[in-house]
Amino acid sequence: IRSALLTQGWKVEDVERVLAPESASSLGSRVAPAYSSAYVSSLFHGRIGRWHYLFSSIILCLVSFVVGILAFGAIIIAVLSRQDSPEGIVVLGIIAGIILAVIVGIPLLLWSLGLSVRRLHDLGHSGWWILLNFIPYISIGLTIYLFFFRGQDAANRFGSIEPYERSFHGAWDALLRK
Numbered sequence: 001i002r003s004a005l006l007t008q009g010w011k012v013e014d015v016e017r018v019l020a021p022e023s024a025s026s027l028g029s030r031v032a033p034a035y036s037s038a039y040v041s042s043l044f045h046g047r048i049g050r051w052h053y054l055f056s057s058i059i060l061c062l063v064s065f066v067v068g069i070l071a072f073g074a075i076i077i078a079v080l081s082r083q084d085s086p087e088g089i090v091v092l093g094i095i096a097g098i099i100l101a102v103i104v105g106i107p108l109l110l111w112s113l114g115l116s117v118r119r120l121h122d123l124g125h126s127g128w129w130i131l132l133n134f135i136p137y138i139s140i141g142l143t144i145y146l147f148f149f150r151g152q153d154a155a156n157r158f159g160s161i162e163p164y165e166r167s168f169h170g171a172w173d174a175l176l177r178k
Contacts, residue, residue, distance in 0.1 A: 043114030047122040047161045049151055056115050057147075064108055071101040121158035122151035 005015045048056070078093020117127035123145070133139040151161065 043110060044117045044127055045121075045158075046118050047151065047156075047158050048115065048118045049122060049161055050119075050147065050149075053115060053119045053122075054147060056111075060108060060112055060115070064105075067101065067104045067108070071097040073097075074100065116146060119146045119151075121156075122161060123149060124152050124156050124158075 002015055002019060005018075006012065074097035075094050078091075078097070113130060116130050116133075120127055120129050129142070132142045154160075
């Protein structure tokens with residue numbers, strides 16, 4: 001394998017690094033980024049601007065809508081097929097809809113909370129302000145504040161804002177970065 005990689009133009013250092021034996025502890029520490037606690041933690045650190053927040057919120061709403069339609073559709077189909085089907089199939093359809101909503105709903109909830117916390121960081125506030133969403137009428141004011149108020153231009157205690165192109169493509173790139 002080593003000679004084949006070297007003949008294909010790989011550098012010796014890269015081949016050595018790829019083929020080097022790893023200790024058992026380093027193998028166990030490799031976790032896919034989407035499933036690691038560090039990835040979930042990174043959702044709540046840093047800052048995002050208004051454009052990134054708006055674009056991400058629109059994508060989040062669309063994904064949530066599609067998941068809701070699929071979950072609700074599974075439940076409705078199960079209930080409508082009740083006349084011709086045994087009880088077990090109806091219950092299975094309802095359970096499938098609920099499981100779909102939970103499995104996809106939890107990551108969407110984390111994504112939504114992370115967006116709001118990072119937007120609050122951009123405005124110079126602690127992420128704990130997100131708890132204001134649980135107070136009626138104040139949640140409306142907080143939503144307006146997050147969408148329309150300008151963040152701090154200079155770096156603050158939560159870091160500096162990452163510049164990106166203010167277009168669909170730039171917002172999409174920024175969305176995929178975190």
